[in-house]
Each structure stands twice: as structure tokens, then as C-alpha cells.
Amino acid sequence: MRFGEDTFGFLLSDTARLLRRAFEQSVQNTPITLAQARALVYLARNEGMRQVDLAELLEIQPMTLARLIDQLAAESLVERRQDPADRRAYRLYLTDKAAAHLDVIAKVADGLRDRALDGISDEDREQVMVVLRRIRQNLAPR
Amino acid sequence: MRFGEDTFGFLLSDTARLLRRAFEQSVQNTPITLAQARALVYLARNEGMRQVDLAELLEIQPMTLARLIDQLAAESLVERRQDPADRRAYRLYLTDKAAAHLDVIAKVADGLRDRALDGISDEDREQVMVVLRRIRQNLAPR
DNA sequence: TGTGATAATAAGCAACGCTTACTATCACAT
DNA sequence: ATGTGATAGTAAGCGTTGCTTATTATCACA
Numbered sequence: 001m002r003f004g005e006d007t008f009g010f011l012l013s014d015t016a017r018l019l020r021r022a023f024e025q026s027v028q029n030t031p032i033t034l035a036q037a038r039a040l041v042y043l044a045r046n047e048g049m050r051q052v053d054l055a056e057l058l059e060i061q062p063m064t065l066a067r068l069i070d071q072l073a074a075e076s077l078v079e080r081r082q083d084p085a086d087r088r089a090y091r092l093y094l095t096d097k098a099a100a101h102l103d104v105i106a107k108v109a110d111g112l113r114d115r116a117l118d119g120i121s122d123e124d125r126e127q128v129m130v131v132l133r134r135i136r137q138n139l140a141p142r
Numbered sequence: 143m144r145f146g147e148d149t150f151g152f153l154l155s156d157t158a159r160l161l162r163r164a165f166e167q168s169v170q171n172t173p174i175t176l177a178q179a180r181a182l183v184y185l186a187r188n189e190g191m192r193q194v195d196l197a198e199l200l201e202i203q204p205m206t207l208a209r210l211i212d213q214l215a216a217e218s219l220v221e222r223r224q225d226p227a228d229r230r231a232y233r234l235y236l237t238d239k240a241a242a243h244l245d246v247i248a249k250v251a252d253g254l255r256d257r258a259l260d261g262i263s264d265e266d267r268e269q270v271m272v273v274l275r276r277i278r279q280n281l282a283p284r
Numbered sequence: 285t286g287t288g289a290t291a292a293t294a295a296g297c298a299a300c301g302c303t304t305a306c307t308a309t310c311a312c313a314t
Numbered sequence: 315a316t317g318t319g320a321t322a323g324t325a326a327g328c329g330t331t332g333c334t335t336a337t338t339a340t341c342a343c344a
Binding site for chain 4: 204205208209212228229231
């Protein structure tokens with residue numbers, strides 16, 4: 001057999017799948033999905049971005065983001081405002097309503113992180129973050 | 143702002159997404175998808191399983207697996223054989239044709255692992271595997 | 285001023301997963 | 315022996331997240 005107990009790739013994607021599932025169960029009552037949460041969080045760090053730039057930050061295609069923003073705008077969590085300097089572009093802003101959702105996201109994320117990292121030492125946590133960042137960088141589209 | 147540079151969860155799922163994308167690009171010419179590859183690999187470790195048991199191993203719903211098996215059977219990579227002891231159930235077997243695909247999957251997985259783990263020491267690799275296994279366990283449905 | 289690049293989107297598709305409901309069969313207690 | 319509840323698999327239909335290709339409007343600049 002050429003496959004051992006755990007392939008690195010399967011282990012990583014299994015873990016991510018479980019995390020996603022746990023997240024989805026945690027926000028079951030809210031109208032927010034994981035991709036939307038991700039967009040909100042990144043946008044919160046950088047309000048006023050254009051869609052193109054947010055898409056690049058999220059490493060998804062502009063079209064994929066456009067529909068994500070459609071959903072968030074439909075929930076009145078995000079506003080598209082004309083870019084004063086470029087009539088092709090929008091600038092993205094969070095609404096007041098988004099703050100409550102960000103609170104929920106933060107709480108869920110904290111709870112999940114605690115559950116996921118239970119029994120793992122601080123040094124190990126830090127170490128894993130470092131390695132994962134490196135892996136992400138290694139895999140980033142050239 | 144309550145979100146730091148990297149949230150653990152986002153980091154993990156980002157990394158997994160990039161890995162998935164890289165995998166999909168690598169097997170673009172083959173009729174195999176990631177979920178199918180996963181099923182094949184797990185099945186190779188345990189030929190003759192019933193669908194229910196493979197679904198549980200993969201942590202997906204029986205229905206989700208049924209369609210995965212449909213696809214693999216359509217490609218003549220997997221065979222459903224009647225369970226001699228239970229007329230409701232099938233036993234799953236790989237065909238000869240599957241071996242070539244498993245070879246490809248193994249090569250792609252190796253290449254991806256090398257690329258992903260570039261610049262990471264052996265000790266760090268081992269450590270990340272250990273921690274990820276623990277996380278997976280922590281997140282497993284109770 | 286016109287030509288190529290860019291921002292956003294329309295349309296349509298694919299992968300992967302889910303739930304609910306159904307059929308056939310099984311296991312076991314009465 | 316039989317009938318009742320559990321189990322194996324599937325049909326149907328949907329949701330989330332992503333993609334590609336093509337179109338429109340606008341911009342930048344030679």
C-alpha cells in the first residue's frame with residue numbers, strides 16, 4: 001500500500017472540512033455563511049476597498065466576490081459606494097448592522113478555536129500558525 | 143478591531159482551499175476529482191467495505207457517498223458487488239483500472255506535499271501532523 | 285483621440301455536501 | 315411465525331462556494 005495512515009493533504013483538508021462544518025452549525029440561526037464571514041472580517045480590516053482588491057486579498061475571482069457582496073448587500077451588511085475617482089469601481093463599506101454580526105463571528109471563532117486547539121500547548125499553537133502561514137505562502141498562486 | 147492578522151480558522155481553511163486548488167489543477171487532465179481521490183484512497187486501504195462504512199470513514203453522508211460511487215463506477219474504477227450476507231448492501235472493490243489512477247494520485251500528492259512543505263524542517267512537519275491530528279480529533283462529531 | 289487594460293457583472297457550469305422521503309431487507313422480540 | 319423497528323442504499327432536490335467566458339463601461343496613456 002502506498003498510502004500511509006494519514007496523507008498530509010487529506011489530514012489538512014479533513015481538518016478544514018470539520019472546522020467548516022462546526023462553524024456552519026454554530027451560525028445556523030444567522031443568515032451568514034462562512035465565505036460571507038470571511039469577506040466581512042477582511043473588509044472590516046480595510047473598509048473602503050474596491051471589489052477587485054478584496055477579491056485579491058481573499059484569493060477568489062472577482063466574479064465570485066461580486067455575488068458574495070450581492071448577498072451581503074441584500075442583508076444590508078455591506079454598502080457599495082461609487083468610487084469618486086473611478087466610475088467603474090465601487091468602494092465597500094460595512095453598515096452599522098454589520099457590527100453585531102462581526103461580534104457573533106468573533107464569538108463563534110473564539111469558541112471554535114478553543115475547541116479545536118484543546119489540549120495543545122501555547123508553543124505548539126504558535127508553531128502551527130507559523131508553519132501554516134508558510135504552507136499558505138508556498139501554495140499561493142504564483 | 144477584534145480580528146488580528148490571521149485568525150486560526152481562516153488560516154487553516156485558506157491553506158486547505160489553496161491545497162485543493164493546486165490539486166485540482168494537477169489532475170485537470172484526469173477524470174478524477176478530489177473527493178473521488180479521497181474515496182479511492184480510503185477504499186484502497188480497506189477493499190470490500192460496505193458503502194455505509196466507507197461513508198462513516200470519510201465522514202460524509204451515505205447519500206453523498208452513493209453519488210461519489212456512481213461516478214467512480216461510471217469510470218469503471220470501483221465495482222459494487224452484492225454482499226453475500228445482506229441483500230440490502232454492496233461491497234466495494236477497486237478495479238484493475240483503479241491502480242493507474244492511484245499511482246497518479248500518489249504522485250500528485252507527493253508533489254503537492256513537497257511544494258507545500260518546502261522550507262519546513264522535518265521536525266516541524268512531524269509536529270504539524272501531530273497537532274493537526276489532534277485538532278481533527280477535537281473537531282470530530284461527538 | 286483611439287487602443288488596450290481594468291472594474292464589475294451576466295450567464296452558466298462544476299464539485300461537494302446536505303436533507304427528506306422511499307424501498308428493500310434484516311434482526312429480533314413477542 | 316410474524317410483525318415492528320432499524321438499517322443499506324437511492325431518488326429528488328437544494329445550497330454553498332468556486333470557476334470560466336463574455337459583455338459593458340470606463341480609464342490610462344501613447
